[in-house]
Amino acid sequence: MRRNLLPILMSLVVLSPLAIDIYLPSMPTMAAEFSVSMSEVQSTLVLFLFAMGVGQILIGPLADRYGRRPIALGGILLYIASSIFAATAMEFHWLQLARVLQGLAACSTSIVVFSAVRDCFTPKEGARYYSYLNGVICVIPALAPTLGGLLAMQFGWRSTFVFMTLYAIAMMLLVGYRLPETRPSHTVTTGPLYRWSRFKPVLSEPHFMFYALCCMAGMAAILSYVSYAPVWLIDKLGVSELTFSGLFGLNAAVNIAACFLAPMVINKLGNRPTVILALSTMVLSALLQVFVQAVGPQTGLPAAFSFMLPMMLLCVGFALLLGPATSMALAAFGERAGTATAMLGFIQMSGASLLAGLVQQTSLTAPYAVALVMGCLAVSLLTMMAMSRFDHWHQEQYAH
Numbered sequence: 001m002r003r004n005l006l007p008i009l010m011s012l013v014v015l016s017p018l019a020i021d022i023y024l025p026s027m028p029t030m031a032a033e034f035s036v037s038m039s040e041v042q043s044t045l046v047l048f049l050f051a052m053g054v055g056q057i058l059i060g061p062l063a064d065r066y067g068r069r070p071i072a073l074g075g076i077l078l079y080i081a082s083s084i085f086a087a088t089a090m091e092f093h094w095l096q097l098a099r100v101l102q103g104l105a106a107c108s109t110s111i112v113v114f115s116a117v118r119d120c121f122t123p124k125e126g127a128r129y130y131s132y133l134n135g136v137i138c139v140i141p142a143l144a145p146t147l148g149g150l151l152a153m154q155f156g157w158r159s160t161f162v163f164m165t166l167y168a169i170a171m172m173l174l175v176g177y178r179l180p181e182t183r184p185s186h187t188v189t190t191g192p193l194y195r196w197s198r199f200k201p202v203l204s205e206p207h208f209m210f211y212a213l214c215c216m217a218g219m220a221a222i223l224s225y226v227s228y229a230p231v232w233l234i235d236k237l238g239v240s241e242l243t244f245s246g247l248f249g250l251n252a253a254v255n256i257a258a259c260f261l262a263p264m265v266i267n268k269l270g271n272r273p274t275v276i277l278a279l280s281t282m283v284l285s286a287l288l289q290v291f292v293q294a295v296g297p298q299t300g301l302p303a304a305f306s307f308m309l310p311m312m313l314l315c316v317g318f319a320l321l322l323g324p325a326t327s328m329a330l331a332a333f334g335e336r337a338g339t340a341t342a343m344l345g346f347i348q349m350s351g352a353s354l355l356a357g358l359v360q361q362t363s364l365t366a367p368y369a370v371a372l373v374m375g376c377l378a379v380s381l382l383t384m385m386a387m388s389r390f391d392h393w394h395q396e397q398y399a400h
Contacts, residue, residue, distance in 0.1 A: 005120060006129060008179050010136050012072070012171055013113045015079055016106040017137050019048060019164060020226065021144035024248065025241035026157035027230040033157075034092040038235060039360045042227040044099045046357040049223060051103025052110070053350030059108050060342040061194060067183045068112045068119070072175050075108025079168045087161035109171075114341075119182035138259050138319075141226075142252035146245040153241060202340045211329035212347040214275060214381055218321045219352035221282060221374035225311050227356060232366035233304050243301070247308050254312045258319035271324035276385060278324075279378040281317035285310045286375030293367045307367055314374060 023030075031041045063071045082105055086098035117129045151159040202208055233244045266274045289310040296306040329344050359369050
């Protein structure tokens with residue numbers, strides 16, 4: 001049973017990145033059809049990620065109380081309903097609501113996937129399985145925009161949500177027939193679902209908060225890049241949807257390569273130095289973006305490459321950052337790992353979506369908006385790491 005679990009989990013984890021990346025090439029078309037601004041269309045990404053973040057706190061305890069299978073099946077059912085809702089929405093505010101529901105649904109399935117690995121495998125085995133799952137998550141951004149661009153060209157942007165619906169139906173059948181219940185028998189299933197005493201020790205730990213903010217900074221930069229890329233490349237520079245998909249896929253391929261190289265870098269440098277390297281790479285990406293916009297080409301495909309080249313550095317920085325920052329954030333919570341993980345996901349995703357949403361309300365063009373988010377956040381964190389008064393926030397700690 002356990003031997004056959006990984007293919008099911010790998011298929012299930014696709015639901016979240018698929019909902020983020022498949023409709024990116026269609027964003028300018030969606031803005032025109034709904035007669036809304038591009039920043040409003042970008043809000044569909046922000047709302048999705050915000051719902052995923054809030055869902056960490058809301059749905060995590062439910063998976064412990066009622067088991068993994070019911071939450072997975074309920075999440076997939078909500079994913080199907082919200083995808084149909086989005087595909088048929090005639091008013092933009094209904095599309096936004098559909099994306100919130102879809103974010104909660106994707107959160108449900110993600111929680112089940114990563115909980116199942118913790119349930120069924122030893123820490124050493126789990127590390128390998130997590131790497132497989134993260135590999136799938138990294139591959140989808142390379143493939144989904146191309147698929148979404150082809151679907152949109154043939155059938156319109158609504159077909160991307162129809163595809164999500166069909167994929168989720170396939171997952172419902174797979175999970176319904178093949179996914180076993182993995183919740184350990186000793187799981188605590190009584191008492192209040194939500195209580196402050198569960199979260200207070202985590203949120204009052206400076207070491208956790210610092211590295212949670214590092215994760216949030218990386219996610220905010222990536223979300224800003226992902227939401228602004230269609231605006232700049234398709235709407236502003238006039239590249240085709242397929243060209244956009246190719247450029248986006250190229251950056252995703254860089255991200256995949258960086259994800260495979262990251263463990264070697266971490267083994268050689270250690271967690272904290274790798275975080276410093278990652279944040280420095282983000283700062284370099286921001287500076288390079290500002291430079292190429294000032295002196296580089298301003299139109300056509302050369303301008304598109306000028307925008308995407310610094311984003312490759314961002315993808316490398318993000319790949320280097322997430323692993324060690326997550327490990328450092330959770331290091332002090334051996335007996336509270338579940339609660340700490342939920343809070344980390346909440347801060348990372350909800351905080352990133354709020355920051356990206358705020359910068360989208362400014363008049364900054366895409367290159368400068370993305371540079372502002374990643375540059376300011378990375379510089380702030382590096383400054384704290386350079387100040388001795390904050391040593392207890394970021395120096396290595398170990399589980400206790």
